[in-house]
Amino acid sequence: MKLYTIVHSFFPYLRVANTEHACEVLDIFAKSKGLYFGTRSRGALTSWYQIYLYTKSNYLPVVYKNAFRFPPKRPSQTIQALIFRFLKAFFCVDYLGVQHYFGYSRKATI
């Protein structure tokens, strides 16, 4: 059975057309319950978004868990602000996702 068929059986009101979309739905659902798969504790919100950022970007200086890793020196205030804004932007998209898939008007929960 394909993943998106399984996801559809849990969320019959959602239209899920492919595996990538099914993964997105599952990830957002897990986050709505406080689970951040990909971090060792599964509950580390900030770490999840920090690591996710570096799966998408190779050239941003790496700031991870309040430490400057690559290069091991403090980037400019401007770049630090840029990095933090990216974390907030990803966070914002996931909040929109929670609302989109599991918003207040969907009364049924699993």
Place this chain on the structure above:
Amino acid sequence: MNNGLAELKRGSPYPEGLGVFVDLDDLLVIFYHIEYLISMITGIFDNLANETASHYNISSIQPNRISLSKSSGNDFLKEVNNRDPVLKKHIDVNRPFINLIYEFRDKVIHREGFERIISPIASHWSNLIVINHQIKDYVKQCSDKPSPYKIISEWGVIDRDGRIDLDPFYFAKNVVNNLIRFADRYLQLLGYNTFLNNIDPRDAFIKDLEYFKRATIRV
């Protein structure tokens, strides 16, 4: 109820009288986040512009004119072209994307905000933004394409019944993906090094990154 159904088919900016079809809490949360996202993205554009000014010691431009926006940052952009034509070309190639965001920023920060419409695509999928042809063209130039769901494009454009709407979530996720690609290449052109050249497998960050790639659900 019949009036409500007719309203919904036409699309309505006014949720009163629509009863159980629409939850106002959804509307508030969605528009809170999408409007906040726009202001954050223009903040990222400003960060990139300021970093460029600092990198190239561009001191002849007033601080409020250091911008990737063509209208307010025209002199700054000319200066960037003088110092680094390749970087300027990167900005130019992404001009439709930059214009798209600044067009929305003006609405969100200075004018009426996003034009909201309640017009269901499917059950409980109804809170959309009304856009015009110019915005649709900008989105198209940002490599929008049809999605598997037919009625809606990858970037969330819904063109039906003589009106063009935009889904906030579809739009937001594609905008942020495009933004990270734009910013990453921008920093490369400014001379930033990739952390991939400095990988030490014993480093805690690299270990966590590898673990993340194995354990995350997100593709």
